Amino acid sequence: MDILTYLNGGSFHRYSLFGTNILIHGNTGAIWQLDDASWDLLEGQDLAPDIEAEALGELEALAGEAQRGEEAFAKQGAFYAQRLEEEASQIKSLCLNVAHDCNLRCRYCFAGKGAFGGERGLMTSQVGRAAIDLLMAESGPRKHCEVDFFGGEPLLSWDLVRELTAYGKEEATKRGKQIQFTLTTNGLLLDSKKMDFINQEKIGLILSIDGRPSVHDRMRPGVGGAGSHSRVLAKLQEAVALKADDNWWVRGTYTSYNLDFTEDVKYLVEAGFRNISLEPVVTDQDYQLKKADLPKIGEEYKRLASYYLACQREGRPFSFFHFNFDLAKGPCLAKRLSGCGAGHTYLAVSPRGDLYPCHQFVGQGEYKVGTVFTGVQRPQVGESFRSAHIVSKEKCQNCWAKLYCSGGCHANALAKNGDLFLPDELGCEIQRQRLECAIAIHVRANEIGEIPA
Ligand code: SF4
Ligand code: SF4
Structure with missing residues (x-):
């Protein structure tokens, strides 16, 4: 040839x-x-x-x-x-759903508007402590472990968050390990006292906001149906101002209602946020992203990338999660193969203590793998997830993005195609569109000396 x-x-x-x-x-x-x-x-x-x-x-x-x-x-x-x-699973991260309840009623929440399609409820201290014990025991020789306080809205279980942070640190220290906490929240219940604790414990924050008021309010109403934007924005601005380190992101979701999502990123930048993530919605509702939207989405990522570069040139850089890319390090094959780790290095825990491969599966009985009290009883679920990687998936083998993508989301593959080995094509195309922009930004930065945020 x-x-x-x-x-x-x-x-x-x-x-x-x-x-x-x-x-x-x-x-x-x-x-x-x-x-x-x-x-x-x-x-x-x-x-x-x-x-x-x-x-x-x-x-x-x-x-x-x-x-x-x-x-x-x-x-x-x-x-x-x-x-x-062949390797035995060693759990590295737990997603603790400390509250299956929420003070908002977001339309696209996979948490079933806060209750994961089941009973509303808060995790008990007994379940939370057993989850930490499981993490300590099943992380084997791993030194670094992670816990994400998740929900619903985890601040509804604030006392438990405090208790488990202390307990987790104590147990990790006994074993010569380190444990890092994050908290994913809509921010409504944050206040200066909680921020003091979050700073003291160096807890990372993922703060949920969608962008422009009309976009946010359409999808994130409160319990009574009224929009939550103004309350959320004020709380998140306060939280970020009080956060002692840079370990935080504001994170939104875009839908087919706001395919001009660069405007939402601009809004968040103008509102003072510098670490921004915006994810495509995964749903079968009327606001789902469709194949026909792909050209518009591709153009929009390019528009966003131009804005991102312009902000850098003007000396007001921000980070966009999906444009973060380390050109110098290149792809690590071992890491790309292990993908997101759902079901083997990462598990989610329901308030009752049931274990699932990740937060997207919580409440789906067929994916329950055990409990915090019994440990993993159905390792075959995690093994099947682990076996679905870029080498074993036919589509990935022929995809130029495979070493930068890690093989896509198992939950999306199952939801869209009912097949772990068949990635969701729409998600793949969006991933490739974002990657093209991220790579171009960084190649260009190398060439003309613009430093990515
Ligand atoms: S973009 Fe899709 S096909 Fe390509 S590597 Fe990722 S999951 Fe596989
Ligand atoms: S299966 Fe999907 S949602 Fe779950 S951890 Fe992996 S990438 Fe994330």
Whole structure:
């Protein structure tokens, strides 16, 4: 196969964004910036003989690099995949659903408007402590463990959050481990006293807000049906002002109602937030994202990326979670294969102490894997999740993004296709659109010295 056919083949992805020509090799994760002559040559355009010779030389060098890497990566992939499937699970993180209740009634909440489709209820101290004990016992030699206080709204169980933070630290210290806490909240119950505790314990915060008032209020009404935006915004601004470190994100969800979501990110930036995440909704309701929305979503991520770069140039940078990307480190294959860890390194705990592969599965009986009192009784659920990775999924094997994506969300694959091994195509396309922007931002930053937030 000649060089041009090879580089135009299926294992490469080529695109141009912000005036930067980019070539990605899906099988090794290599990223190259192409000059215009190399780009034109790959496009099949006629060039002056001397320019063509120089461009061809450069492309030959890239192709050689790709071919040498390809074989090594294929071997490593098979090796890590086998090792991953053979290794015993060691839990690293727990999502503690300390409250299956909420003081909002968000329409898209997978928590079933705060109650996970079941009884409303708060976790007891006995269940919470047993969950920490399980984490300590099942994390084996791992030194670093994580607990996310989640819900519903975890601040409805504030006393338990305090108790479990102290208990977790005490138990971790006894075993020479370290434990890091995060709390995912709508912020309504935050106050300066709670922020003192959060600062003292260095608890990370994920703060829920969707952006513009009309967007937020449409999807996040309060218990009585009225919008919650003004109350939430004031609380989150106060919390961020009081937060002693940078370990926080505001996190929103976009739906088909706000495909112009750059306006929501702008709103959040103008409101003073500098760490922003915005996720596509996953639902089957009328506001779901559809295939027909993909062109608009792709254009919107580009618009967002332009705004992101403009803010950097103007000296008011912000972080956008999905544009964070470490160009220097490149993909770590072992990490990419283990994916999100749901069901093996990560488990969610319901208020009653039932264990699920992750927060998306809580309340779905067929995915219950055990309890905090019995431990994991159905390891086969986690094993099946662990076996669904970029090497074993046919679609991922042929996807240029596989070494940057980790194989997608198991919960989405099951919800959309009923098959762990068949990723949700809409989610994949959005992932690739975001990745194109993230990679272009960072290649461009390298080239012209703009420092990403
Ligand atoms: S999950 Fe989708 S985007 Fe990710 S590697 Fe697989 S096919 Fe590609
Ligand atoms: S299955 Fe999906 S929602 Fe659950 S932890 Fe993995 S990526 Fe997250």
